[in-house]
Amino acid sequence: MFEEHWKLVNENDMKKVTIHTSVNHKHYELEIKPNLTLLSLLREELGLTGTKCGCEVGECGACTVLMNGKAVNSCLVLAPQIDGQEIVTVEELAIGNKLHPLQESFLNHDAVHCGFCTPGMLMSAKDLLDHNSNPTEEEIRTAISGNLCRCSGYQQIVDAIQNNNVSPLKG
Amino acid sequence: MKQFEYFSPKNVVETCALLKEFENDAQILAGGTDVLIELRKSSVKPPRAIIDINRLNELKGITETESEIIIKPLTTHTELGSSSSIKKHARLLHIAAHVIGSPQIRNRGTIGGNIMNAAACADTVPPLMALDATVKLLSVNGERIVPIIDFFIKPYQTIAIKNELLMEIRFPKLLDSMKSMFLKLGRRNALAISRLSVAAILRKSDSGLIQEVRIVPGAAFPKWQRMTEAEKILVGQKPSKELFIETGKRVSEAMISFTGRRWSTEYKEPVIAVLVRRALETCQ
Numbered sequence: 001m002f003e004e005h006w007k008l009v010n011e012n013d014m015k016k017v018t019i020h021t022s023v024n025h026k027h028y029e030l031e032i033k034p035n036l037t038l039l040s041l042l043r044e045e046l047g048l049t050g051t052k053c054g055c056e057v058g059e060c061g062a063c064t065v066l067m068n069g070k071a072v073n074s075c076l077v078l079a080p081q082i083d084g085q086e087i088v089t090v091e092e093l094a095i096g097n098k099l100h101p102l103q104e105s106f107l108n109h110d111a112v113h114c115g116f117c118t119p120g121m122l123m124s125a126k127d128l129l130d131h132n133s134n135p136t137e138e139e140i141r142t143a144i145s146g147n148l149c150r151c152s153g154y155q156q157i158v159d160a161i162q163n164n165n166v167s168p169l170k171g
Numbered sequence: 172m173k174q175f176e177y178f179s180p181k182n183v184v185e186t187c188a189l190l191k192e193f194e195n196d197a198q199i200l201a202g203g204t205d206v207l208i209e210l211r212k213s214s215v216k217p218p219r220a221i222i223d224i225n226r227l228n229e230l231k232g233i234t235e236t237e238s239e240i241i242i243k244p245l246t247t248h249t250e251l252g253s254s255s256s257i258k259k260h261a262r263l264l265h266i267a268a269h270v271i272g273s274p275q276i277r278n279r280g281t282i283g284g285n286i287m288n289a290a291a292c293a294d295t296v297p298p299l300m301a302l303d304a305t306v307k308l309l310s311v312n313g314e315r316i317v318p319i320i321d322f323f324i325k326p327y328q329t330i331a332i333k334n335e336l337l338m339e340i341r342f343p344k345l346l347d348s349m350k351s352m353f354l355k356l357g358r359r360n361a362l363a364i365s366r367l368s369v370a371a372i373l374r375k376s377d378s379g380l381i382q383e384v385r386i387v388p389g390a391a392f393p394k395w396q397r398m399t400e401a402e403k404i405l406v407g408q409k410p411s412k413e414l415f416i417e418t419g420k421r422v423s424e425a426m427i428s429f430t431g432r433r434w435s436t437e438y439k440e441p442v443i444a445v446l447v448r449r450a451l452e453t454c455q
Contacts, residue, residue: 034177037207064275076275077207081200127274146276
């Protein structure tokens with residue numbers, strides 16, 4: 001709706017913006033329309049569909065990615081704003097076929113039901129564990145408070161994050 | 172034909188020039204947590220220019236002088252909540268920063284955006300008003316400093332004119348003898364829009380009598396204000412549960428006299444009274 005609205009008024013006049021950015025440690029130089037969200041850029045321009053599009057108003061957290069190491073709603077970041085910034089998405093967690101320990105922990109704790117909230121939950125959890133390797137249950141619940149799980153499997157998700165085997169060395 | 176252009180100026184001078192150039196048709200973009208939602212609404216006409224101010228490093232950070240705290244407008248709620256100066260000298264603002272939105276929103280949303288967007292539920296405003304903050308505005312026509320109590324006209328409307336840029340928020344540090352609290356009630360624990368909130372500051376003398384009190388409810392009035400009538404009944408008194416209950420009642424009455432009885436009054440009337448009492452009881 002966001003894009004469509006503008007397409008009507010100024011499809012041809014829209015001045016494009018050139019940005020230099022890093023997504024999953026890969027450098028990109030992109031020429032983009034300024035009315036894209038980071039979420040659309042990731043999914044539609046870069047093909048990184050692991051980041052999910054839920055509410056698009058910053059309420060559900062399905063689109064959570066890390067921007068300079070901090071969890072943000074990618075639906076609330078205008079794509080040109082990532083110029084010079086570092087973005088990390090859920091695609092960066094696994095290395096080839098080897099899952100990230102946090103992903104393993106989600107599997108081991110049955111923390112994935114329908115799976116739609118999982119990428120966002122993983123990124124919020126990663127932000128937490130990157131800054132606090134041994135969080136309390138309350139800290140975990142606060143960290144994922146911006147992520148909704150419609151299957152309401154929160155307990156398993158909290159357990160998965162608490163009993164993770166992510167050591168600072170494994171990253 | 173309307174055109175949407177994106178600008179990311181590198182300094183304040185450039186920003187003010189752009190704001191002048193686009194006059195009433197520019198939207199400043201800070202954290203984006205409100206602006207992007209507005210931009211997506213098909214009913215809202217997009218501005219001709221989006222001016223992203225995130226490159227303006229001079230608008231970031233918190234500093235303190237001997238007597239004052241100075242917060243630059245691009246300070247995020249996360250930064251606000253983790254600042255030791257804010258925790259030490261403005262505890263109620265520290266608490267407010269922690270209950271805004273979600274971690275993702277707090278990582279992007281800024282105190283300047285919270286003020287300039289001027290939603291009735293903006294959680295940093297009641298604490299700032301209780302702290303007697305001032306805001307500094309800059310435009311090509313010069314700068315002016317306005318007490319935050321005079322800054323708001325009604326929800327989503329401030330006295331700032333369209334080409335003005337918020338430069339800083341400044342307030343005196345709370346004295347050690349001043350205890351403060353911010354309480355908020357939302358419909359869910361996280362990401363809740365404030366239904367009602369209360370910012371309170373209480374100063375007691377060595378003998379335990381109340382010397383000074385400041386109460387500012389949030390989301391209760393069309394325009395934020397100090398509860399001067401209710402505050403008066405506390406000054407010079409010994410703190411007690413009965414007195415705090417009475418103060419809560421006064422605030423509740425003030426709210427109703429201002430807004431009239433509405434569908435939500437039945438709920439808000441007792442709730443604001445309890446929030447005021449609890450805020451006063453827990454000022455520490």
